[in-house]
Amino acid sequence: MPNQDHPSHELPLKAGRDGWLVNGDEQLLVRFSHGLSTAHGQWVILSTYRWVRPHPPEPQSQRRMIQQNAIEVWQNMQKVGWRRCRPPVR
Template identity: 35%
Template sequence: MPSKDRPLVDRHAPKNGEGWLLSIEQQKVCRFRNDMPTAHAKWVEVETRSLSAKGRPIIRRMLRHNAIDAWEAMLKAGWQPCPPRW
């Protein structure tokens, strides 16, 4: 696809398998990364942590298409892409 026809904003989580979102309002950071695929599905591990490092992280596994939907919903809710935090 010629570069002029490419969208300016990537609609999906990064293709390299890992993406990070930050919510200043909630003081949380969230990491999306590919998990081990099975013969039937592709899985994504979603880990959410507090920026203050208090408490335990919340780790979930979801199907890739559900993780993409969650990524897009979080962006609409005000989360921002950020560099890796840990």
């Protein structure tokens, strides 16, 4: 299991749980969660939230993509400064 305090470039969906990334400068939070499996592959749902602490996250948008593309997005977001985080308390 990856340490939550250190960057992990592996999408945590393989471990059966959601993945969360936060960008404090932009006050954004992104959730990567399992979608449906189809003949074309496994889908991942990306949900974006505006998060101004101490208020709860506010949903902004949602889209889906093939798992391989989601892995690339996860890795690129971490390369540009997004940090892995635990799910926010709602």
